[in-house]
Amino acid sequence: MKSDKPIECTGCNTFDVGSILDNSELDVNVEKIFADKEAAEQTLAQLIRKARDTESEPAQIRSEISAVEGGYKLNAKFTFSCQAEVVIFQLATRSI
Template sequence: MKKENPVECVGCNTFDVGTIIDNSNCTSHLERVYASKEEAEQALTEFTAKARSAETEPCQIKAEITQVKNGFLLSADFTFSCQAESLIFELGLR
């Protein structure tokens, strides 16, 4: 049964979502090192699939795989049409 006068949590930290998600940052950046170039390419394929599942409009993907001292560095930017999609993508990576 719904209460007519819900009690507000005075001790809780509350905030307006619009102050956090304001579409000022629609790009998710990631950098990860893999043992081989093939592993880095496979990871990029998986990240791309996750981005495609979060997008409503085509996500812009810029990625580079470079050899570094301890393997291969995947550096990628995923730019979404809105910040909420970027957050959904990032949460899906956890």
């Protein structure tokens, strides 16, 4: 039986992850500007590879690269089957 109050242990700095990862966030939105289209396409390919490495069920990926003043804008939305995958993907793509 799950309690409404998270389980915490202040002595060991732990807490019940289930009360944080409640599957309310399944999307990751990425928006970046690049100097050229090739750089935007390469970054999108890296993000897709990371999503595929993370997913347990196929993630839905919608993306668009459009010309803007000063370069190219990448807009991408990744929808995962659970919030844990969102967190893993975000951690894996922090440096991209």
